Amino acid sequence: xxxxxxxxxxxxxxxxxxxxxxxxxxxxxxxxxxxxxxxxxxxxxxxxxxxxxxxxxxxxxxxxxxxxxxxxxxxxxxxxxxxxxxxxxxxxxxxxxxxxxxxxxxxxxxxxxxxxxxxxxxxxxxxxxxxxxxxxxxxxxxxxxxxxxxxxxxxxxxxxxxxxxxxxxxxxxxxxxxxxxxxxxxxxxxxxxxxxxxxxxxxxxxxxxxxxxxxxxxxxxxxxxxxxxxxxxxxxxxxxxxxxxxxxxxxxxxxxxxxxxxxxxxxxxxxxxxxxxxxxxxxx
Numbered sequence: 001x002x003x004x005x006x007x008x009x010x011x012x013x014x015x016x017x018x019x020x021x022x023x024x025x026x027x028x029x030x031x032x033x034x035x036x037x038x039x040x041x042x043x044x045x046x047x048x049x050x051x052x053x054x055x056x057x058x059x060x061x062x063x064x065x066x067x068x069x070x071x072x073x074x075x076x077x078x079x080x081x082x083x084x085x086x087x088x089x090x091x092x093x094x095x096x097x098x099x100x101x102x103x104x105x106x107x108x109x110x111x112x113x114x115x116x117x118x119x120x121x122x123x124x125x126x127x128x129x130x131x132x133x134x135x136x137x138x139x140x141x142x143x144x145x146x147x148x149x150x151x152x153x154x155x156x157x158x159x160x161x162x163x164x165x166x167x168x169x170x171x172x173x174x175x176x177x178x179x180x181x182x183x184x185x186x187x188x189x190x191x192x193x194x195x196x197x198x199x200x201x202x203x204x205x206x207x208x209x210x211x212x213x214x215x216x217x218x219x220x221x222x223x224x225x226x227x228x229x230x231x232x233x234x235x236x237x238x239x240x241x242x243x244x245x246x247x248x249x250x251x252x253x254x255x256x257x258x259x260x261x262x263x264x265x266x267x268x269x270x271x272x273x274x275x276x277x278x279x280x281x282x283x284x
Contacts, residue, residue: 002090002093002094002095002096002097003090003096003097004083004086004087004090004096004097004098004099005096005097005098005099006098006099006101007053007098007099007100007101008101009100009101009102009106009107009110009111010110010135010138011098011249012033012053012098012100012107013107013110013111013114013132013134013135014134014135014249014250014251015031015051015053016031016114016131017131017132017133017134018030018131018134018251018252018253019131019145019220020253022127023126023127023129023131025126025129026123026126026127026129028123029049029050030049030050030051031049031050031051031052031053032049032051032052032053033053033055034052034053034054034055034085034089035054035055035056035104049093050095051095051098052089052092052093052095052097052098053097053098053099053100054082054085054086054089054097054098054099054100055082055099055100055103055104055107056081056082056085056103056104057081057103057104057105082099082100082103083099086098086099110138110139113157130148130151130154131148132144132148132154132157132158133145133148133149133154133158133214133216133220134250134251135250136228136232136246136247136250137208139159139212140208140212140213141204141208141212141213141215141228141231142158142160142212142213142214142215143214143215143216143220143224143225143228143247143250143251143254144214144215144216144220144224145216145217145218145219145220145221145224146167146169146171146216146217146218146219146220148214148216148220149163149165149171149173149214149216150171150173152173155173155214158212158214159211159212160211160212160213160214161179161207161210161211161212161213162174162179162180162181162203162207162210162211162212162213162214163179163180163181163213163214163215163216164181164183164200164203164204164213164214164215164216164227165180165181165182165183165216165217166183166185166193166200166215166216166217166223166224166226166227167184167185167187167216167217167218167223168184168185168186168218169218170182179207179210181199181200181203183196183199183200183227185223187217187218187222187223187257188257188259189257189258189259190259191259191260192263193223193226193227193230193260193263194263194266194267197227197230197234197263197267198234200215200227200230200231201230201231201234201235204231204235205231205235215227215228215231220251221251221253221254221255222254222255222256222257222260223256223260225247225251225254225255225256226256226260226263226264228243228247229243229244229247229256229264230264230267232246232247233264233267233268233271234267234271239268239272239276239277240264240265240267240268240276240277240279240282241276241277241278241281241282243264244277244282244283245283248283255284261279261282261284262279265277265279
């Protein structure tokens with residue numbers, strides 16, 4: 001058995017918004033989100049999901065609890081129900097069963113725009129879902145792609161007040177204001193982002209005091225993640241390795257190319273006056 005781990009609302013939000021060629025929610029073995037027991041056992045017995053998340057109303061810890069002989073779970077269940085239920089699911093998963101910290105109540109308060117009354121989605125509908133930018137710093141810093149940056153409803157839902165565009169494409173939502181930074185850089189091995197890291201970090205740091213900031217590139221995979229990691233190294237006292245693992249957990253297909261990785265290593269050396277990260281240790 002793989003055990004049980006606590007899952008913060010931000011973690012579930014990012015799990016729901018992973019996107020490769022299609023939203024990952026469209027993959028049959030990607031996520032099993034359980035708030036009702038019969039659906040849980042049916043799903044767990046048919047396939048082994050990558051993520052299995054259990055929630056009740058407001059569980060906040062993983063205190064050791066005995067599994068009752070019979071149990072059920074609902075949105076108004078008492079605290080701890082999700083933990084007891086998760087213990088019964090461990091045998092069906094290769095990965096830890098995740099218990100949503102704060103339960104439905106906290107997640108719904110943080111991400112009210114994801115609420116829906118629907119309980120059944122067809123595969124075609126899941127494949128066409130509009131995903132949101134992943135959340136890097138809770139309610140403050142997001143990373144996404146060009147399409148998401150042009151969506152006014154997404155800006156409203158996430159309360160985006162500024163954008164950093166690291167691509168050669170041009171968007172107009174924030175372009176005529178001092179809340180928009182455009183770093184026009186191609187996604188090539190020869191491209192230079194290092195010379196713009198200080199500008200990006202200063203802009204994000206200054207605008208975070210006024211609301212959420214979205215950093216984006218064409219696909220939200222290479223240039224945007226490079227800019228985000230540069231900020232984490234500069235402003236959050238992260239090593240490159242720590243920043244890499246942190247962003248990878250938020251967006252599982254983030255992949256700066258080797259040229260940008262070398263520039264991030266140079267940035268780390270400049271900030272800390274020494275090289276902290278062994279580049280061979282990065283999960284590339």
